[in-house]
Amino acid sequence: MxxxxxxxxxxxxxxxxxxxxxxxxxxxxxxxxxxxxxxxxxxxxxxxxxxxxxxxxxxxxxxxxxxxxxxxxxxxxxxxxxxxxxxxxxxxxxxxxxxxxxxxxxxxxxPIVVFVPDDSRLITDGPQFRRNLINSIIIQTSKDYLNALNKFQKILNQRNRLLYSLRNNLTSSKDQLFVYNLQLAEPISTIYKYRDEFISFLNNNLSEKYSSISGSKDKVHVDYLNTLAKDKDDILKMLESNTVDDIRLGYTSKGPHKDEILISLNDFPSRDNLSRGENRSLSLAIKLAEIEYLKIKTSTPPLxxxxxxxxxxxxxxxxxxxxxxxxxxxxxxxxxxxxxxxxxxxxxx
Ligand SMILES: Nc1ncnc2c1ncn2[C@@H]1O[C@H](COP(=O)(O)OP(=O)(O)OP(=O)(O)O)[C@@H](O)[C@H]1O
Ligand SMILES: [Mg+2]
The missing domain is CATH 3.40.50.300 (P-loop containing nucleotide triphosphate hydrolases)
Structure with a gap:
């Protein structure tokens, strides 16, 4: 308190x-x-x-x-x-x-949960909003996740700087890329583990929360669309095989910073298809699920x-x-x- x-x-x-x-x-x-x-x-x-x-x-x-x-x-x-x-x-x-x-x-x-008037942007805006939301929730429940996220971000920045240099011919040495890929695989697999668990929680709870707000029997489903594999060894392999593309682009094109979280209402993607009322009910349902998740995981009622x-x-x-x-x-x-x-x-x- x-x-x-x-x-x-x-x-x-x-x-x-x-x-x-x-x-x-x-x-x-x-x-x-x-x-x-x-x-x-x-x-x-x-x-x-x-x-x-x-x-x-x-x-x-x-x-x-x-x-x-x-x-x-x-x-x-x-x-x-x-x-x-x-x-x-x-x-x-x-x-x-x-x-x-x-x-x-x-x-x-x-733990803390914030409600703002434009919460419905969680549904209508780009994936960045949804990734930021799940990060802000999970970091409050797990030091492991917070550390993995910080480590990922730090190495990602280093990898991106090198990719930028390679793309613009400021350097020709690619050796360090493999080291970064190796260092990234571990935190990425940790991030995926926790995100997976949170998405399962949403899938077990959202429909009920949504129904109690909207008075309907609609079904809400959340899909996490990975741009990389989930297993640590496969993550490394995929980072390696993305290297050519990434050098051409000058940044890391796949990973937890690029994944989409797709929310569907009755099997239709919600981003472009919901009425304003449905949108508000759904974003409110997500926020109520957020409260419950924090409560369960931290044993402390969130502020x-x-x-x-x-x-x-x-x-x-x-x-x-x-x-x-x-x-x-x-x-x-x-x-x-x-x-x-x-x-x-x-x-x-
Ligand atoms: N760094 C700053 N230094 C001084 N004033 C600032 C700074 N940042 C924001 N403000 C001012 O703080 C004021 C109050 O902002 P705030 O968003 O808290 O108002 P509010 O009471 O929530 O208003 P509303 O009812 O419109 O939401 C604004 O006029 C804004 O310009
Ligand atoms: Mg205000």
């Missing part, structure tokens, strides 16, 4: 303290900094912004920002995140109760951040979301006091 947050030079807030209850509603006119508070909570717990890039978290008039999130598990903990701009580069530090921590030691302490989403939903869908909100700590932002919920702490900005 998070108790309070103190912001210093964080986005539009030069200095602000907020205390939280089980359900907290942050109410204020447009551009009063409601979403910025959620961004600060998310950044403290996930160490990445959910909306913008890191540099934009620092108030325009300053070169540093500091956030203190007081979070209680067995005891009270003070997670302090600092960002400092040094001209073109940015340095970040995190401490818990004054002791320096790595990002990987903070992620997952308190819900609802950024101005209730007014977007019809009364049935609102009811579903509020039922969920009441089961765990929730922070809601809106421009008007919401009549659909009661018993919350109100913060007027």
């Amino acid at each position: 998070i108790k309070s947050i103190k912001l210093n030079n964080f986005k539009s807030h030069p200095s602000l303290g907020v205390d939280f209850d089980n359900i907290t509603a942050i109410v204020g006119k447009n551009a009063t900094g409601k979403t910025n508070i959620l961004e600060a909570i998310y950044y403290s717990l996930i160490t990445k912004p959910f909306k913008s890039n890191r540099a934009s978290l620092i108030n325009y008039d300053s070169d540093f920002t500091k956030i203190n999130l007081i979070y209680e598990s067995e005891k009270e903990n003070d997670i302090e995140s600092r960002l400092k701009s040094n001209g073109r580069s940015l340095s970040s530090t995190i401490t818990i109760n004054g002791v320096k921590k790595r990002a990987s030691e903070v992620i997952g302490l308190q 819900l951040l609802l950024d101005d989403v209730l007014s977007e939903l019809d009364s049935d869908r609102q009811k579903h979301l509020i039922e969920q909100a009441e089961k765990q700590q929730t922070i809601i932002t809106s421009t008007e006091i919401d009549k659909s919920i009661s018993g919350y702490k109100l913060i007027n900005l």
Whole structure:
């Protein structure tokens, strides 16, 4: 449970303290900094912004920002995140109760689920959105996945730099490519293992969640479309056989950073075919499945951040979301006091 947050030079807030209850509603006119508070909570717990890039978290008039999130598990903990701009580069530090921590030691302490008005882009937009979503969920449940993802990203960047050089004849030595392929096979197979498990979870749970929101008997199915094989040895073989294509393109054309996650409703791909209402029900169902997955995997109810989403939903869908909100700590932002919920702490900005 998070108790309070103190912001210093964080986005539009030069200095602000907020205390939280089980359900907290942050109410204020447009551009009063409601979403910025959620961004600060998310950044403290996930160490990445959910909306913008890191540099934009620092108030325009300053070169540093500091956030203190007081979070209680067995005891009270003070997670302090600092960002400092040094001209073109940015340095970040995190401490818990004054002791320096790595990002990987903070992620997952308190799982978190964010609802934003454009969640339906999960369905309508490109595969990047769906990959980012599943990454942001699984990293909160498994250090193994987080480490594999970081390692994959690091070696992928190195491999891509070499491919770019080879393509543009800046170098002719291909030997290092094999080393990168070898180093990539292990983290890729780990990434696939966890993604597979999460997709199975969705397939076991989504239809029911969708039906309870939409009142229909529609069937939701999720397919993970691998661009590489799943087995470690086969991954290496495929990376090797892609080498010629990759040199021609100047980047790594296949892998977990390129895979598609296909969501179908009654066996039809959902991306281009759903009505707006179906789209909203489906994206809400995915979010509710996300809550359940985090709860099961971490044994901790996730913190819900609802950024101005209730007014977007019809009364049935609102009811579903509020039922969920009441089961765990929730922070809601809106421009008007919401009549659909009661018993919350109100913060007027
Ligand atoms: N780095 C920054 N420094 C100062 N102000 C910033 C910074 N980044 C964003 N802002 C400003 O913060 C203000 C509040 O943004 P925020 O998105 O939190 O508002 P909001 O209350 O959620 O509004 P809405 O109801 O429209 O969603 C905006 O006017 C934006 O320009
Ligand atoms: Mg907002």
